[in-house]
Amino acid sequence: MSFFFHQRPSWQLPESQITSESAYFNRRRFIKTLVGAGIAASATSLVGCQKTQAQNSELQSTYLNLPKFDPLRTNPNFASTERPITDQILASSYNNFYEFGGNKSIWQAAQNLPTEDWKVEVTGLVKNPRTYDLDTIKKEFSIEERIYRFRCVEAWSMVLPWVGFPMKALMEAVEPTSEAKFVSFTSFYDPEITTGPGFHLGSLPWPYTEGLTIKEMANELAFFAIGIYGRELPKQHGAPLRMVIPWKYGFKGAKSIVKIEFLKEQPATYWNTIAPNEYGFHANVNPNVPHPRWSQATEKFISEGPDLTWERKETFLYNGYQEYVGSLYG
Ligand code: MTE
Numbered sequence: 001m002s003f004f005f006h007q008r009p010s011w012q013l014p015e016s017q018i019t020s021e022s023a024y025f026n027r028r029r030f031i032k033t034l035v036g037a038g039i040a041a042s043a044t045s046l047v048g049c050q051k052t053q054a055q056n057s058e059l060q061s062t063y064l065n066l067p068k069f070d071p072l073r074t075n076p077n078f079a080s081t082e083r084p085i086t087d088q089i090l091a092s093s094y095n096n097f098y099e100f101g102g103n104k105s106i107w108q109a110a111q112n113l114p115t116e117d118w119k120v121e122v123t124g125l126v127k128n129p130r131t132y133d134l135d136t137i138k139k140e141f142s143i144e145e146r147i148y149r150f151r152c153v154e155a156w157s158m159v160l161p162w163v164g165f166p167m168k169a170l171m172e173a174v175e176p177t178s179e180a181k182f183v184s185f186t187s188f189y190d191p192e193i194t195t196g197p198g199f200h201l202g203s204l205p206w207p208y209t210e211g212l213t214i215k216e217m218a219n220e221l222a223f224f225a226i227g228i229y230g231r232e233l234p235k236q237h238g239a240p241l242r243m244v245i246p247w248k249y250g251f252k253g254a255k256s257i258v259k260i261e262f263l264k265e266q267p268a269t270y271w272n273t274i275a276p277n278e279y280g281f282h283a284n285v286n287p288n289v290p291h292p293r294w295s296q297a298t299e300k301f302i303s304e305g306p307d308l309t310w311e312r313k314e315t316f317l318y319n320g321y322q323e324y325v326g327s328l329y330g
Helices: 020-037 040-044 053-064 134-140 167-174 214-218 270-274 322-329
Strands: 120-124 130-132 144-151 156-166 182-187 209-213 223-228 242-244 257-263 298-302 310-314
Touching: 130 134, 134 223, 156 167, 167 214, 167 223, 182 214, 209 214, 214 322
Parallel strands: 120 257, 156 298
Antiparallel strands: 120 130, 144 156, 156 223, 182 209, 182 257, 223 242, 298 310
């Protein structure tokens, strides 16, 4: 089954509304260049999930080659949700990672991400600035599994078993000063390697950046993932380290982080810079606040695989995490 049903169920959004960021790219910035370059067709449609048997086995073997976390403790507070965990093949072949392309099928292109000798610089208003590599992260932080709901602003959702550590553990290590009120997170970017459409136009605010308030970062739910489904992160999910903020729309979870900076002022962020009326800085999941171009009241829950199927489900305030984060916004 392809991502686009041949017979659309009545609730299915028009294609242009599903792919919010892609649509934005195409309509406002890229269309002329893309047409010129002959790549508009792939960028305008959310193609993606119809995979051959060979691609499914390639995905499976890429995943099985990744180092496993063993033993791995699942945090009992986040051991399940009311919905089943999304199939691993589906989750790792239906991604947003614009550095590697403007549609969901970037998993092969993302294999070009160079993750060896990765360094994450933690800097700014902190008492102990540090540069971490992945081994140090694994040694210094207590790594656990957490099963979280994941809600994209494009109105699709999954349930994903992340492996990593709470952001507040990193804050305890670097000790932000009392002046620090915001945190900015920067993704890997190298125009020689990140090959998504339009990357060389210079008109978009690369690198991809995201931001949180310091209180949001200190919340128990805010998480750095270094793995998923019990193994190290596949590159398409943002290896080797990415943000997971389960009460916010998925675009707040910047991938492949190279820099974390503690700041006095609210930082500029990628989508908020491109379209502030569509992608707010806070971007908390809220069924009562529609996106300017579509409703956020429900979502397409993607669970079973390896071919794409979905069910229409209710969207919860703060993605169902109100008891953890409601007080942040009271
Ligand atoms: N991080 C970077 N660097 N680049 C991106 O394009 N896309 C965001 C977020 N983080 C993105 C990113 C969006 S829109 C979503 S929905 C999630 O990553 C998707 O994460 P997944 O592909 O692991 O499901």
